[in-house]
Amino acid sequence: MSDGGMRYDATHIKVLEGGEAVRKRPGMYVGSTGQRGLHHLVLDVVGRAVSEVLAGRARSVDVTLTADGGVRVADDGAGDGEAHTPDLERELTSFYTGPGPSGRRTAIVTHFGVGLLVANALSSRLTAEVRGAGTRWVKEYARGVEADPPVTVGSETGSGTTLSFWPDAEIFETTWCSFSVVAERFRQLAFLNQGLAISLTDERPAAGVRRVVFQFPDGVRDFVAALSAEAETGVALEPDVFGFEREDARMAGTMEVALLWRGSGKARIRGFANSRATREGGSHVYGLRDGVVAAVTAFARERGLPAASDSDARADRIVEGLTAVVSVKLDHPEFLGSTRELLGNTEVRVCVAEAVQERLGEWFAEQPERAPELVDRIVGGDEEC
Missing domain, CATH: 3.30.565.10 (Histidine kinase-like ATPase, C-terminal domain)
Structure with missing residues (x-):
């Protein structure tokens, strides 16, 4: 100039x-x-x-x-x-x-x-x-x-x-x-x-x-029940909503999980971090999927269910029809991506996966009559095994 x-x-x-x-x-x-x-x-x-x-x-x-x-x-x-x-x-x-x-x-x-x-x-x-x-x-x-x-x-x-x-x-x-x-x-x-x-x-x-x-005294259990009731396809394979809460010092926070399988339809898994929707998912959603697949696979193999040998290849089938909410509350949430709708705390995935596998496995064990039929339908669906 x-x-x-x-x-x-x-x-x-x-x-x-x-x-x-x-x-x-x-x-x-x-x-x-x-x-x-x-x-x-x-x-x-x-x-x-x-x-x-x-x-x-x-x-x-x-x-x-x-x-x-x-x-x-x-x-x-x-x-x-x-x-x-x-x-x-x-x-x-x-x-x-x-x-x-x-x-x-x-x-x-x-x-x-x-x-x-x-x-x-x-x-x-x-x-x-x-x-x-x-x-x-x-x-x-x-x-x-x-x-x-x-x-x-x-x-x-x-x-x-x-x-x-x-x-x-x-x-x-x-x-x-x-x-x-x-x-x-x-x-x-x-x-x-x-x-x-x-x-x-x-x-x-x-x-x-x-x-x-x-006001919902059962928290995310009530959330999953409402989401299931609003679904346009399929019927619930199990009348009771599974859910639990846990604190884990490794992720410096708490988790609240609830889920229910329906007979058909795409998986509806909704994740939240500190009451904020994480529409792109993230570590808590991955952890939920990991834990569900591990618990169902382990139970199927333990009981010698027909589809057990093929269950590793059926991770997508296991979560098909699943309605679930995973809500974590963290001291230091890390949101990623341009829209900041993806939870990035890596330790959360392991913590949620372990907790879901453990608690869902216990839930299956507490229902010796209903659980085998439920898991067989989850893993095998209507297909010939």
Whole structure:
């Protein structure tokens, strides 16, 4: 470039920080400015409340789609009034990574998971409320900036945190949340987290308020039963859903597995890591398949079943018709691939495979009358052996 031409140096660089950066490039933080990004925004706030339940500080989460276009997310955690507010304020105004639920106690509800700062910055208005120790602390924000000084009110009962926010119409193409889309994700979260009660109330319909509550005491066993009931082909070969839970220090986490065979159809194996769907699979899904094939093969050979000699070559046949869910919760999950929907923790595969082989083998042994027929049908199907 000639001396008379335009020069570009450090003085031309503008560094955007915090909420300003989020509002400038919202798609980087929620994926899009369409309805998908709007749902992402809502789920990020819900994820914080669910993590409070997983950490043992709350029991339930209540979400309301308000008549004026807002979203209210409340938990019944053990808030401590003003003493609890500094961390919440930092979460709302910075990319905060301080004390709070972490590791296996964190529900990764969205792919980005960037925290409350994004919800605050992309909302025209947000109100944060903390109840506890007989007080209620309230603070208002407008597009991520403090609008009014915090207010503390005494003589309050109960405890918990409530975040109410109104997605900004200047940012999003629509501020209308889909009840069905959000409800399905909440249902999934309730399946994956035993003990979690999560409700969704919609105050917008002209016909009247509608409300659903999700809570599944048997966790992923209930998930597999629901997936099986929704299947369009085949019937269950065994009425009982097999399932177990186990902690394994080698993978620094826990696993929850459930499965059921149907008479026909492709395998439906769904994997999750820290409550996040891993649609491309990964080490936990490979481990589940390895363990199932090993347990079925070993039982077939032990009992001298007709198809036993050929079972090694029938790994695909063994998992055909299988409906299964494997959910792991790890202190340090590693997501791979361009979409980060593939779990990469190598140690998880071995841990899950060993646990599935052991527990499924025990389950077969406990059913001496039904197990041989079930395994013979799994391995041999309707073919001549």
